[in-house]
Amino acid sequence: MILTVMQISCRRLLHNRVELLLTFIVPIAFFSIFAVIFGGGLGRGTTPKIKVVTVDEVDSVVSRLIMSALKKQESLRFVREEESSQLSRSEAQELVRNGTATMAIVLCKEADQLAAQLLADASDQVASQVVSAVVNRSIMLSEAEYQVSQLGVSDASESGDQQNIAATNVGNDPDAEMLGIEESLSRKVEIVDVMGEGKANPVVSMYASGIAVMFLLFGATGGGGALLEERENQTLDRLLSTQMSMDQLLLGKWFYMTAVGVLQVGVMFLWAQLVFNVDLVGHLDGFLMMTVVTALAASGFGLFLATLCKTRGQLNGLSVILILTMSALGGSMVPRYLMSDQLQQYGLWTFNAWALDGYTKVFWRELPVDALAPQLAVLLFSGVAFLLAARTLAVRWESD
Amino acid sequence: MNYPRPTPALAIHDLRKSYGDLHALRGVTFCLERGERLAFLGPNGAGKTTLIRCLAGLTRADHGEIHLGGKPLKSVEARKHLGFVPQEIALYRDLTTRQNMVAFGRFYGLRRSELRNRLDWALQWTGLGERADDLVGTFSGGMQRRVNLACGVMHAPQILLLDEPTVGVDPQSRQRIFTMLDELSESGTSILLTTHHLDEAEERSDRIVILDQGQVVADGSIEALVKQSVGTQRWVRLRIDRPLTAPLRVGAAADAALIGTTGEDRISTRIDDVSTHLLGLIELVRRRGYGIVDVQVEAPSLHHVFLHLTGYELRD
Known part of the structure; x- marks a missing residue:
């Protein structure tokens, strides 16, 4: 008897492609996605680079050496490099605030000491x-390089090598006053949070939107599934x-589905406001814009998947695979800055990714709503495109 | 004096539909008159569902014409007069009876007072007034069938298409459903139903169309079909008290026929006139010394017509 039950179960499993897929393929797919994200499998050699801008307020030989050393760092990607020399601290700060750069490295003088301030986005x-x-490493290496060159200058001076003296151009060098081994050891690299003053933990709003978008997609495919149910029980024909x-x-x-999605995300952010201090009321305009277009896009996607599939079972399998993959790649599960x-x-x-970028602009960067234009455009276009695709696929149900 | 013939409620002419090499409909032509109840019969795969889908506008025919009340099917005006009740319980089971009826009423274009009136009528017609606010999913199969039917006639269509309206329901529910259909028919609605229940078709329809392999093989009243196909002779079956020792000779010497089989205790034959020929047959058997245990006389039915026209082979 037991053997027969096992045999029947096994045969049913072999006849059910969706169940086979969910049992054997989906776990492998997800393992692979996370292995790629954290293990550097795909995109090896393209480790995440941090977008930075630099401001050199000191403009000395050492500061230039430091800037030069920073530019050789593989972990940094310089944005607005061509404007770097003309950037002011406030301009750099603005670039961080609007997300163009993750961090601004400002070399400055503090109490007659060369110091670095890192204007950071705490998200x-x-x-x-x-x-x-x-930056610490670059400062120390650059100072050491400078001091070595200074020793060279002294030697040259003693040997009467006037050419070397001219080349190093340290006759009236301000670095001479700022440098010293003891100061180097206590060199100050200060991280200044230019985004997060008085705000809730950035991770909270990021995860609120990440989870909201993921479940918006699940909800939308569930709603699309109702269409397949209607087809299966002939309600659609009727x-x-x-x-x-x-x-x-x-x-x-x-x-x-869009209205339900807006309500769903709204309830979630209301909860986030009540319990985790996410400022929903203060960002209502941007939140509504982002939520409406995200829900439109997700609903279009749900309908597209539903019209693509023949049965509810197919839809369930396909939607689980696609949504979890999109969520993993798009930053709903793991912040995208951790990825290559x-x-x-x-x-x-x-x-x-687009929705989370938009929500980040709203809740974290507090940008005006016109800064949401790219996200709104992409999501709205996607929603309409998926709806049109669904309409095209649904032709086969209208009149065969 | 010649009166113009009224336009039929539904007219189908030379309808053809193929799916690849499979010819589902091969030139189907028939009419449904106003207020008529027409049963549509055919073995599995005969093309009934394809035809119903074509009539409901859900399948596009490759060739041919369908006119509803004299207007082509594609006309929106024409489709307003068509009601369709699919074989499945095509309802929102997580809505109440009232909510389902209102929803389908709106889908058929009813508004406000008209919708309210039709809702009251439908609840009374189905006998589900007391269950109006109960979820359809909690109903028995028969009750769901009644709601299913009501949702197809919310807009008081002139023509009602029913695909197997009594599948899976008990005899009481079947009776109730046919009583409802009788009421509709009396109010002038033309009804076209497909069914596998030949007795239903025989008892509840004015006319029968039999479809086989995509073609109409018979169209007419039951009496006409019987006469055209199997004839009006009755089958007589006698059971005698012992096996026959030899076949019995019946009739005059010139056209005598042998009936019965040696060794069997049953005799079957067909007679033209029960009042004269049955007594003669019984007398003949008794004269040969056999006692009669049982007599059965069977008139040809739709069952015989159907099998005669469509054959005995399984069509699965």
């Missing part, structure tokens, strides 16, 4: 540590024999 919790270490057209049916479902550059680029093919 990237890795960048501060990495850049701080890199509806189409009335005065309702497929256009009206799909639009009705699209708007309904290549994976970050792949992430831009997901709703999640």
Whole structure:
């Protein structure tokens, strides 16, 4: 008896492709995705680079040596490099605030000492540590290089080598006053958080939006599944024999799923405001814009998947695979700044990445709503494109 | 004096539909008159579902014409007069009876007072007024069938298409459903139903169309079909008290026929007139010394017509 039960179960499993997929392929797929993200499998050699801008307020030989050393660092990517020499501290700070750069490295003088201030976006919790270490190392190496060159100058001076003296140009060098072994050891690299004053933990709003978008997608595919149920129990046939057209049916479902999605995300952020101090009320305009277009896109995606599949079982299998993959790549599960550059680029093919970028602009960077234009445009376009694709696929249900 | 013939409620002419090499419909032509109840019969795979889907506008025919009340099917105006009830319980089971009826009423274009009136009528018609606010998913199969039916006639269509309306319901529910259909028919609705229950078709329809292999093989009243196909002779079956020792000779010498088989205690034959020929047959058997245990006389039915026209082979 027991053997027969086992045999029947095994045969049923072999006949069910979706179940086979979920049992054997999906776990491998997810393992692979996370291995790629954290193990550097795909995109090896393109480790995440931190976007920085630099401001040299000292403009001395040593500061230039430091800047030069920083530019050789593989872990940093310089944005606005061509403007770097003209950037002011406030301009650099603005670039950090609007997300163009993750961090601004400002070389300055503090109590007659060469110091570095790192204007940081606290939402990237890795960048501060990495850049701080890199800057410290660059300062120490550059100072050492300078002091070695100074020794060379002294030797040259003693040997009457006037050419070397001219080359190093330290006749009235301000570095001479700032340097010294004891000062080097206590060189100050200060991290200044230019984004997070008085705000809730950035991770909270990031995860609120990440989880919200992921479940928006699950909800949307569930809503799309209702269409397949209607088809399976002939309700769809019946509806189409009335005065309702497929256009009206799909639009009705699209708007309904969007409304439910907006409500779903709204409730989630309300909870985040009440319990985790995410400032929803203060960012209501941007939040609503982002939520409406994200919900429209997710609903379009749900309808597209539903019209692509033949059965509810197929839809369930496919949606689990796609949504979890999109969520992993798009930053709903793991912040995208932890991923390699290549994976970050792949992430831009997901709703999640665009939606999360938008929510970050709203809640973390507090940018005006016109800064959301790229995210709004991409999500809205995706929503409409998926809806049109769903409409095209649904033609086969209208009249075979 | 010649009166113009009224336009049929539904007219189908030379309808053809193929799926690749499979010819589901091969030139189907028939009419449904106003207020008529037409049963559509055919073995599995005969093309009934394809035809119903074509009529409901869900499948596009490759060739042919369908007119509803004289207007082409594609006309929105024409489709307003069509009701369709699929074989499945095509309802929102997580909504109440009232909510389902209102939803389908709106899908059919009803608004406000008209919708309210039709809702009241539908609840009374189905006998589900007291269960109006109960979820359909909690109903028995028969009750769900009644709601299923009501949702297809919320807009008071002139033509109602029913695909197997009594599948899986008990005899009481079947009776109730046919009583409901009788009421509709009396109010002038033309009804076209497909069924596998030949007795239903025989008892509840004015006319029968039999479809086989995508073609209409018979169309007419039951009496006409019987006469055209199997004839009006009755089958007589006698059971005698012992096995026959030899076949019995019946009739005059010139056209005598042998009935019965040696060794069997049953005799079957067909007679034209029960009142005269049955007594003669019984007398003949008794004269040969056999006692009669049982007599069965069977008139040809739709069952015989159906099997005669479509054959005995399984079509699965």
